[in-house]
Amino acid sequence: MILLIFNLLVGLFTFQDYGLSWDEPLFYDYANALGYAYSPQEWFSGDFDLENAYGSSGGDHANRGPAYVILARPIVSIIEALGADNASAWHWVNFLTFQLGVYLLYRLAKRWVGKPAALAAAALFAWQPLLWGHAFINPKDPPFLVFFLGAVCFGLEMIDTDPKRFWKSLLPAAFFLGVATSIRVLGPLAGLLIGQYALIRFNRNTLKQLAVYAALTLLIALAFWPYLWTNPIQKFIEVFGFMSDNPTQLQVLFNGQLYRADELPRRYLPILLRLTLTRPVLPLFLIGIILAFWKKLKNFRAANWFPLTDYLLLAVWFFLPFAYVLIRKPPMYDGYRHFLFILPPLFIFSGFAFEKLFELSKSRWSAILPTLLLLLPGIYGFIQLHPYEYTYYNSLAGTPFRRYETDYWLTCYKEAVEQFDQPGAQLFVKREPYIAEYYADETITIRDYRAEFGKIQSGNFVLVNTRANEDIKTFKDAPVILQIRRGDAVFCEIKQIP
Secondary structure, three states: OHHHHHHHHHHHHHHHHOOOOOOHHHHHHHHHHHHHHHOHHHHOOOOOOHHHHHHHHHHHHOOOOOHHHHHHHHHHHHHHHOOOOHHHHHHHHHHHHHHHHHHHHHHHHOOOOOHHHHHHHHHHHHOOHHHHHHHHHOOOHHHHHHHHHHHHHHHHHHHHOOHHHHHHHHHHHHHHHHHHHHHOOOOHHHHHHHHHHHHHOOOOOHHHHHHHHHHHHHHHHHHOOHHHOOOHHHHHHHHHHHHHHOOOOOEEEEOOEEEEHHHOOOOHHHHHHHHHOOOOHHHHHHHHHHHHHHHHHHOOOHHHOHHHHHHHHHHHHHHHHHHHHHHHOOOOOOOOHHHHHHOHHHHHHHHHHHHHHHHHOOOOHHHHHHHHHHHHHHHHHHHHHOOOHHHOOOHHHOOOOOOEOOOOOOOHHHHHHHHOOOOOOEEEEOOOHHHHHHHOOOOOEEEEOOOOHHHOOOOOEEEEEOHHHHHHHOOOOOOEEEEEEEOOEEEEEEEEOO
């Protein structure tokens, strides 16, 4: 509770600092349009058309599961009514959702380790700059992580509960899995983990319970996903195929070279995991996984091997998607945000390392200092990068600018436009001008660089980001009048055309 209160207080004082990200405006427009699909008045109007429920970006978002934004939209409306602008209201709700994930990770970790170790693991998770930054500006991947985590947590609890209390534990397990499935088609992976655990713990009620669990999950997923209503099975298969292929032509800067998203080397994910998490995470994970399995194997009995299974399922949660990326090389971009959901096992296994630390300490208080030292890199990252925490690279990366992507979602536009003091100026924005327009003073005219390139004249201004080295390719020799940066990394800049 103290951890969550601390996080919420920090978030409350800072949530309005974060700029809109590349994916947000159209996704929130999708959220606003979805009410049409749930309106009885529209159902019986005589001209109901489900396409109207997808907003202005239907081609982009119709097949993206909207469960999270459906749940979040009413809360956003309340926060807007209290005086927050739309972007900030969404950022606050996104952050609240991530705090639910912090609680769920703590709750799940307590299954295997004591409360102090579970708390340390939850703090290490919560205070990752990468996750903290995404928690505000990303309404897609952290919510999927949270509901996937909830599906595993409540699913395991459902299987372990007394059969007489099954019905009470069924609803949260099915709800979280149904919502996770409606956010991303990989959601059923959590269900497969739970199903495997249930079969290992098999009893005479197992098959009936799994059937009810699956049926309720499917109903919840379908209720939260209008796109599937007209032909659920065919459209889900279609979405699964599309998401597995994930076609994109985006360029990705990796280790100083530009790659197409579908041509990245296999080392992409392993290296980014090593560089974008704070340095203690992977050593703690490796120590923790060794300690966890060693503890069980010491008392291993072939006739009673099922205590190993939940550790194995936890390992599968991380290693199966990780192996899939290495073997199949699916297109990846924006770091590994699509795979944030595989991270919780790293921190839960870290809990075993923290528990050993507490056991070796003479008292709980003597373990506080080393624990704080392990958490300190994340805290330092917050201070150094705010509000661009998601651009974090640890010291192993050296100087990441021009080697790896930093502010690839253009959140720096907020700060750039707010600092741009040129009343009456024509500001041509290289990508996603709608972000700059949201924050621009009414005296500044925002223009679309790509659509209106031929209209750029001497004296006009250009806002360009450094994603994939865009700034180098755009009016390279024009003088820079404003830069948004943290340390050596430049996120975006405004140039004036000579």
